[in-house]
Amino acid sequence: MNDVKLAVLGGEGTGKSALIVRFLTKRFIGEYASNLESIYNKNLCLEGKQLNLEIYDPCSQSQKAKFSLTSEPHWADGFVVVYDISDRSSFALAKALIYRIREPQTSHCKRAVQSAVLLVGNKQDLCHVREVGWEEGQKLALDNRCQFCELSAAEQSLEVEMMFIRIIKDILTNFKLKEKRRSSGSKSMAKLINNVFGKRRKSV
Numbered sequence: 763m764n765d766v767k768l769a770v771l772g773g774e775g776t777g778k779s780a781l782i783v784r785f786l787t788k789r790f791i792g793e794y795a796s797n798l799e800s801i802y803n804k805n806l807c808l809e810g811k812q813l814n815l816e817i818y819d820p821c822s823q824s825q826k827a828k829f830s831l832t833s834e835p836h837w838a839d840g841f842v843v844v845y846d847i848s849d850r851s852s853f854a855l856a857k858a859l860i861y862r863i864r865e866p867q868t869s870h871c872k873r874a875v876q877s878a879v880l881l882v883g884n885k886q887d888l889c890h891v892r893e894v895g896w897e898e899g900q901k902l903a904l905d906n907r908c909q910f911c912e913l914s915a916a917e918q919s920l921e922v923e924m925m926f927i928r929i930i931k932d933i934l935t936n937f938k939l940k941e942k943r944r945s946s947g948s949k950s951m952a953k954l955i956n957n958v959f960g961k962r963r964k965s966v
């Protein structure tokens with residue numbers, strides 16, 4: 763069974779818990795405990811594979827203080843970064859979060875497989891008080907090699923489910939890429955050893 767670890771990050775009150783609860787239960791209950799951080803577990807079958815999905819939902823306080831974005835990039839295989847389309851400051855935070863996720867990946871190694879990141883503009887039902895344009899979200903995502911969607915946890919159960927499936931599929935694709943790189947790396951090492959020692963044997 764594959765373990766898939768997903769962190770749902772974003773500003774306070776952007777709807778992180780609402781999205782996760784919607785995905786897990788198909789329900790929108792309106793108010794969610796925000797003083798607890800949680801890891802939810804779900805078993806699911808995708809592309810013929812059994813998956814053990816863990817979803818990390820930070821509480822706003824710990825996100826600011828304890829984690830401050832240093833732990834999640836190491837723990838998670840992928841990220842959903844949420845902002846509220848009716849709150850510009852939450853978009854600024856989403857941008858900072860994306861930069862922080864991408865930062866260690868650009869400075870480390872160019873060949874490394876980049877984490878799957880999906881930027882979500884939540885609360886689309888509040889588009890009459892919209893402060894962040896769809897194009898702005900799309901551009902931020904494109905510029906940082908992220909997927910993007912706008913939706914409403916309050917009103918769109920299917921879209922929320924599709925959004926989670928999309929990021930999980932991206933994570934699985936990354937697993938395959940990493941595996942391919944590992945095996946081609948060990949093949950080229952074997953080839954190198956064979957070349958060196960094979961040649962020596964011939965010359966003896």
Ligand SMILES: Nc1nc2c(ncn2[C@@H]2O[C@H](COP(=O)(O)OP(=O)(O)OP(=O)(O)O)[C@@H](O)[C@H]2O)c(=O)[nH]1
Pocket residue numbers: 772773774775776777778779780781791792793794795796797820821822884885886887888913914915916917
């Ligand atoms: N109109 C609308 N309200 C939403 C939507 N999603 C969440 N909310 C509301 O936004 C508020 C915050 O939702 P939460 O899910 O607690 O947000 P959160 O990001 O987990 O909040 P913290 O844990 O405090 O950071 C709640 O009152 C939700 O009912 C949505 O799609 N539309």
